[in-house]
Amino acid sequence: MAGLDIFLQNVANGVLIGGVYALIGIGLTLVFGVMRTINFAHGDFVVLGMYSAVLFNALLGWDPYLSLLLAMPIGFFAGVIVERFILSRVIDAPPESALLATLGISLIIGNTILLTFGGEPRSVQVSYASSTLSIAGVNVSMVLLLAGIATVIMIGALYTLLNRTEVGRAIRGTAENRLGAELVGIDTRRIHSIVFGLGVMLAVMAGVTLIPLLFATPTNTGAVFTLKAFVVTVLGGLGNVGAAIAGGILLGVVEVLGASYFMSEYREAYGLIAFLLILLFRPEGLFGRTVKRV
């Protein structure tokens, strides 16, 4: 019985952390779907979210969830500005230009944080860090539960935006056919800005919800989350929001189960092993369309 309890608890933790991974993956996949650019700075925007929570906590004593109220709109506008002044100039050039631009952005973010906060790992201590809630006999950490709730709200809001609003329809139209979208009167450059803003906002939000759980370092953490975002999106098939949710949850569960039943120091590796195995047997991703082999 005890074994089953622990298993269920691990699965619950995995699903909740996986929800946050899904948020990160959705940001990457949304940007790819609309702009056809892989954003190598995506993980650094997650780290930017983490440090924004560190900053608000240090200066004003704010809880991470309170700083979310400021960090999300700031993240959105930062994304819009980055797109407008940097990416929009290279988006129609050969694809490696945009790729290199995002790599450059990644270096600038990481090193700016390093310069400002120094290199030692930072986190935010919250009063409820060790509280748990018992749901149907399964103990769930408060921090993870809050992250899960925030994730569900965010994904719900995003779903509504994409499927029930004019802007959302314009975003989907631009993703499906940019020329077709231009011809019906959609300013697709503006859509690019909005989508990149949304991508950064999702990354920042994920970072803020993760900071009570783990330590952030300026340059390494970004690369870890960019990698996780790739794993999540490729598991599900790049450019597909629904699949990114499934991919995120799968990654979370694999990591948590691997860490608790095998060696916990290889936590990151279990996700990557699953990633390799899935690519080996289904190169198009778990939910991707069949890839034509030439």
Added chain:
Amino acid sequence: MGQAILQVDNVDLGYGTLKVVFGASLHVSRGELVGLVGGNGSGKSTILRAISGMIAPWSGRIMFDGEEVKGARPHQMARKGLAHVPMGRQLFPNMSVRENLMLGAFLPEAKAARDENMAKVETLFPDLVRYANAMAGQLSGGQQQMVAIARALMLGPKMLIMDEPSLGLSPLFVKEVMAAIRRVAETGLPILLVEQNVKQVLAVSHRVYVLENGRQVLDGPSKELQGHPMIRKAYLGL
């Protein structure tokens, strides 16, 4: 020329350093269906691309609805009332036909008239109602072409330009699409129709311009050109 909704004056067009259109001039008056025909690579589509702002003319001038078009991007031309049915249709394949049409009325003015235009479109293309909920990408080429024209009409445009609507369609569907274009023209909407299918264009249009290797070689009323020796020889195989 006060009546011309579209006027192209002596434009040179090209890509990179390659010039493909040499001094083309044409006009479309209100209520007219004008054909622009020529073989593969004659520069027809390039002219349409310049009209809707996808490329800028090297020289010359394009006037739409009394205003010079200069540096406008495609979405801005749509805002001015120019609807473009592009080559290859460029639909939103994973959206339903209804959603494609809704996006056709994306701009505020079109949105205000959405229901009205939808009703018009449904009278012109009664079949659309039947597959309104189907994904656009799953329709046949002919049906997709109808959706592309319908989506353009949802803009409530002042003029329609069409790039090879019969391309890749079976002869039966070519006839249907041409009949649909004629129905649209009968509503009084000015149309510039780019086609390789010269015979069909001569049958539906008022006037035709003939382009060869980027140069205009002939133009005139379709009825007269039907009997023109050059047309008969080069395009109709007679």
